[in-house]
Amino acid sequence: MQDLDSFLHGLLAESGDTPDRLLQHLIAVQKQYSHIPYDAIQVLSERLGIPPVQIYSVIEYYAFLHRNPRGKYDIRFSDNITDRMLGNRLLMQGMCKKLAVEPGIPRDDGKVTIEMTSCTGLCDQGPALLVNGIAVSKLTEMRIHKMVGLIEAGVPVGKWPGKFFIVEDNIQRRDMLLNKRLIKGSALESLLVKGADAILNDLDESGLRGRGGAGFKAGTKWRLCRDAAADEHYVVCNADEGEPGTFKDRVLLNSYADSVFEGMTLCGGIVGARKGFLYLRGEYLYLLKTLENTLQERRDANLLGNNILGQEGFDFDIEIHLGAGAYVCGEESALIESLEGKRGIPRKRPPFPVTSGYMQKPTVVNNVETLLAAARIAVYGGDWFRSAGTPESTGTKLFSISGDCERPGVYEYPFGVTIRQVLEDCGALDTQAVQLSGAAGFTIPPQEFYRQIAFEDVPSGGSLMVFNRQRDLLKMVLNFTRFFCHESCGFCTPCRIGGRLMNDLVEKVMVGYATSYDIHELKKIGRVLQKSAHCGLGTTAPNAVLDTLQKFPGTYSRRLVNKSYEPAFNLDKALEVSRQLTGRDDEEAHLRLGN
Amino acid sequence: MSTEKTFKLDGRDIPFDDGDTVMDAALRAGEYIPHLCHDPDFPPHGSCRVCVVGVNGRHTASCTLQASEGMDVDNSSEDILEERRMLLQMLFVEGNHTCPACEKSGDCKLQAVAYHAGMLSPHFTHFFPKRSIDASHPEMMFYYNRCILCGLCVRVSKYEDKKSVFAISGRGIDSRLVFNSPSGKLGDTDFSPTDQAASVCPVGAILPKYLGYETPIGQRLYDFKPISVVGDETARDIAKDKLTNGGPDE
Numbered sequence: 065m066q067d068l069d070s071f072l073h074g075l076l077a078e079s080g081d082t083p084d085r086l087l088q089h090l091i092a093v094q095k096q097y098s099h100i101p102y103d104a105i106q107v108l109s110e111r112l113g114i115p116p117v118q119i120y121s122v123i124e125y126y127a128f129l130h131r132n133p134r135g136k137y138d139i140r141f142s143d144n145i146t147d148r149m150l151g152n153r154l155l156m157q158g159m160c161k162k163l164a165v166e167p168g169i170p171r172d173d174g175k176v177t178i179e180m181t182s183c184t185g186l187c188d189q190g191p192a193l194l195v196n197g198i199a200v201s202k203l204t205e206m207r208i209h210k211m212v213g214l215i216e217a218g219v220p221v222g223k224w225p226g227k228f229f230i231v232e233d234n235i236q237r238r239d240m241l242l243n244k245r246l247i248k249g250s251a252l253e254s255l256l257v258k259g260a261d262a263i264l265n266d267l268d269e270s271g272l273r274g275r276g277g278a279g280f281k282a283g284t285k286w287r288l289c290r291d292a293a294a295d296e297h298y299v300v301c302n303a304d305e306g307e308p309g310t311f312k313d314r315v316l317l318n319s320y321a322d323s324v325f326e327g328m329t330l331c332g333g334i335v336g337a338r339k340g341f342l343y344l345r346g347e348y349l350y351l352l353k354t355l356e357n358t359l360q361e362r363r364d365a366n367l368l369g370n371n372i373l374g375q376e377g378f379d380f381d382i383e384i385h386l387g388a389g390a391y392v393c394g395e396e397s398a399l400i401e402s403l404e405g406k407r408g409i410p411r412k413r414p415p416f417p418v419t420s421g422y423m424q425k426p427t428v429v430n431n432v433e434t435l436l437a438a439a440r441i442a443v444y445g446g447d448w449f450r451s452a453g454t455p456e457s458t459g460t461k462l463f464s465i466s467g468d469c470e471r472p473g474v475y476e477y478p479f480g481v482t483i484r485q486v487l488e489d490c491g492a493l494d495t496q497a498v499q500l501s502g503a504a505g506f507t508i509p510p511q512e513f514y515r516q517i518a519f520e521d522v523p524s525g526g527s528l529m530v531f532n533r534q535r536d537l538l539k540m541v542l543n544f545t546r547f548f549c550h551e552s553c554g555f556c557t558p559c560r561i562g563g564r565l566m567n568d569l570v571e572k573v574m575v576g577y578a579t580s581y582d583i584h585e586l587k588k589i590g591r592v593l594q595k596s597a598h599c600g601l602g603t604t605a606p607n608a609v610l611d612t613l614q615k616f617p618g619t620y621s622r623r624l625v626n627k628s629y630e631p632a633f634n635l636d637k638a639l640e641v642s643r644q645l646t647g648r649d650d651e652e653a654h655l656r657l658g659n
Numbered sequence: 660m661s662t663e664k665t666f667k668l669d670g671r672d673i674p675f676d677d678g679d680t681v682m683d684a685a686l687r688a689g690e691y692i693p694h695l696c697h698d699p700d701f702p703p704h705g706s707c708r709v710c711v712v713g714v715n716g717r718h719t720a721s722c723t724l725q726a727s728e729g730m731d732v733d734n735s736s737e738d739i740l741e742e743r744r745m746l747l748q749m750l751f752v753e754g755n756h757t758c759p760a761c762e763k764s765g766d767c768k769l770q771a772v773a774y775h776a777g778m779l780s781p782h783f784t785h786f787f788p789k790r791s792i793d794a795s796h797p798e799m800m801f802y803y804n805r806c807i808l809c810g811l812c813v814r815v816s817k818y819e820d821k822k823s824v825f826a827i828s829g830r831g832i833d834s835r836l837v838f839n840s841p842s843g844k845l846g847d848t849d850f851s852p853t854d855q856a857a858s859v860c861p862v863g864a865i866l867p868k869y870l871g872y873e874t875p876i877g878q879r880l881y882d883f884k885p886i887s888v889v890g891d892e893t894a895r896d897i898a899k900d901k902l903t904n905g906g907p908d909e
């Protein structure tokens with residue numbers, strides 16, 4: 065392997081030694097050496113001018129960075145509830161056993177590490193895993209068996225059978241966005257012909273709202289950014305797509321990346337930005353090469369770079385930054401922190417990114433789908449777009465559909481479609497519940513399937529997970545509370561601690577120890593999170609618990625120890641305090657009642 | 660006639676200047692809003708959420724909330740008080756806070772704010788994390804058990820002392836304070852008792868060595884006056900005083 069010093073010097077020479085490069089450099093070092101060696105921290109500290117302590121804190125923030133060596137084959141099983149429903153636990157246990165490795169701990173010979181990770185965005189073709197960062201879909205016992213053989217034989221991942229790595233688009237329904245192809249450069253030509261104001265008017269007329277969840281009007285956002293005076297402006301495409309059950313951006317980046325870049329460049333031209341970033345979640349590393357190629361094609365076609373399409377002063381280029389396993393980095397201000405090379409802690413808002421974003425400069429942050437739609441609107445007009453959808457939710461929306469249905473995949477629907485319609489189309493039978501908008505979203509019972517997906521009724525960032533009547537919804541809830549514990553950035557008290565308390569209480573319900581008092585506690589803590597957390601992760605983390613408590617009370621009540629309001633007092637459990645303090649756990653330190 | 664801008668805090672008019680936060684203006688007007696991660700001498704942070712107030716039915720941290728004309732701020736409804744108590748209880752169960760055995764008892768803001776908020780017990784199930792002590796520094800002690808991750812030492816060391824001795828590492832419930840040295844030990848950093856960061860810790864996490872109960876319990880800072888009356892500066896002075904009085908006995 066290349067010696068560390070020359071590797072780092074190459075890296076620093078090639079991509080710069082400003083502090084904002086830190087995260088990208090750490091990702092490169094991690095990839096090369098399966099960890100960040102102490103000597104690398106020294107060099108980076110000196111060259112980037114960042115105290116070592118801050119570098120440690122960045123490494124320990126991102127799930128995909130490590131200070132101690134990982135295995136040569138570093139494996140992470142995706143652990144969304146949909147992966148679970150497809151049997152990921154058993155597959156992982158089997159693999160651990162065959163390879164004689166404990167979850168999370170590198171094997172003695174340093175060959176392999178295996179552990180779980182948050183949803184990798186392959187819910188429609190799971191169970192899935194990442195091997196050295198690259199996605200493997202459709203896991204079966206057979207596939208695992210073969211992987212074990214390849215690992216023991218030391219075959220490099222690059223030489224594994226190509227079919228392991230096939231990720232299908234699975235587009236099941238197309239509508240106006242996916243049906244209408246965009247000729248490369250046509251949105252930019254439209255900008256040069258019509259001018260920025262006309263395009264902004266088109267966007268206003270189209271009614272396009274952000275597709276990342278919050279639904280802010282895209283035209284308004286671009287205008288606010290343009291009007292914020294500053295020497296630099298930036299455009300950021302949010303391709304963090306970390307919401308469990310969401311994978312439509314993956315498909316857009318795989319098959320429509322050119323349109324997304326076109327949308328970014330259009331935005332750059334309008335707000336006066338010269339630089340754009342695509343923030344790509346680390347889980348989508350396998351898309352990086354084609355994305356880079358698409359960027360190069362656009363540079364070659366003079367659609368990126370200086371004097372775009374011959375227009376003097378229309379300069380814009382795009383750089384791809386990788387994430388490293390942190391869901392909260394999808395939150396726009398945490399994303400900006402991460403782009404600046406730091407821990408992804410959400411900023412105080414206001415100021416909002418449109419006035420103070422990347423490097424404190426006015427910045428537009430938009431979802432992948434928003435940018436793709438904006439490019440089409442620039443060509444086909446606002447009326448075209450608003451011809452579909454509802455008054456408050458115009459146009460069409462992509463949905464990622466997974467779980468208990470015959471045809472999982474990506475579906476494009478006009479806003480206003482009913483949940484029932486979607487379930488019919490994807491072949492969902494005997495449905496008990498739909499989880500809309502991911503772990504942070506809403507749990508919808510059958511009596512509400514008549515409802516429309518739209519900002520006027522149930523809003524959605526585009527994830528829809530289906531659960532049939534055989535499923536235990538509490539498993540879903542527990543999967544989500546664990547997810548939020550794992551993904552909380554830890555900055556604020558309610559989410560860091562309250563999230564963990566809620567998770568522990570749900571676990572207590574699961575094992576049959578909880579009383580109605582605990583249910584009352586869950587509701588109270590949930591409300592504190594909703595009311596006082598610093599960012600959207602914490603305020604939405606209790607949603608699934610609170611929704612299921614309200615709409616599926618039986619899921620909880622049938623497990624309670626004592627259905628009255630009294631707290632159950634468990635003498636032996638009460639002694640746990642003393643056991644913990646004295647470090648004892650022997651027979652004598654336990655009360656065995658009733659035997 | 661005065662053209663002073665004001666907002667209402669529990670019905671009282673509070674004057675403010677442009678750029679003031681609700682916290683800034685309230686403290687200046689002598690109105691106490693409980694806070695732990697905030698110290699008015701340093702930029703606000705907004706992490707502990709104990710300063711939560713209600714505005715238009717929404718709850719938000721007052722230390723980062725810009726004051727605006729005519730705002731109606733709720734600092735005392737049962738809703739707000741209960742939320743604060745729960746946040747404090749969360750902080751108590753996250754670490755290991757055995758007050759009777761802590762040198763900071765009586766001078767501790769966490770304890771004092773808890774009294775002020777009427778918190779009677781930690782209520783939630785304790786996490787009892789296994790945390791250690793760092794005694795590597797010749798003059799200072801660090802107690803991981805008591806750190807509430809307020810980030811004050813981090814910010815003050817970085818921006819005031821220009822040293823960056825501390826950082827918060829990890830994430831979620833595994834967040835923890837780390838020190839700027841190859842060994843990870845406080846003793847191998849350039850931390851000094853004369854640093855401003857040495858006297859900002861609201862709890863007993865950063866304390867001078869060789870100092871035990873010089874001031875008897877019952878005669879400490881918050882024993883005489885509640886935290887709503889004692890200013891943050893006085894608290895810092897007491898801490899500084901201890902730092903200069905520390906050191907090995909002859």
Ligand SMILES: Cc1cc2nc3c(=O)[nH]c(=O)nc-3n(C[C@H](O)[C@H](O)[C@H](O)COP(=O)(O)O)c2cc1C
Pocket residue numbers: 273274275276277278279280302303304305306307391392393394395396397429430431432434435599600601
């Ligand atoms: C915890 C959290 C995670 C988020 N993750 C994403 C994401 O993965 N992709 C995304 O586009 N927006 C995400 N958002 C929303 C962004 O903060 C932001 O609203 C969005 O990128 C704006 O783009 P839009 O207006 O085009 O929707 C997330 C928000 C929160 C609070």
Ligand code: SF4
Pocket residue numbers: 392410551552553554555556557559560597598599600601602603
């Ligand atoms: S709610 Fe608080 S702890 Fe949770 S992710 Fe947001 S800032 Fe971090």
Ligand code: SF4
Pocket residue numbers: 805806807808809810811812813836859860861862864865
């Ligand atoms: S050591 Fe004290 S000042 Fe530093 S983060 Fe912990 S509680 Fe705050």
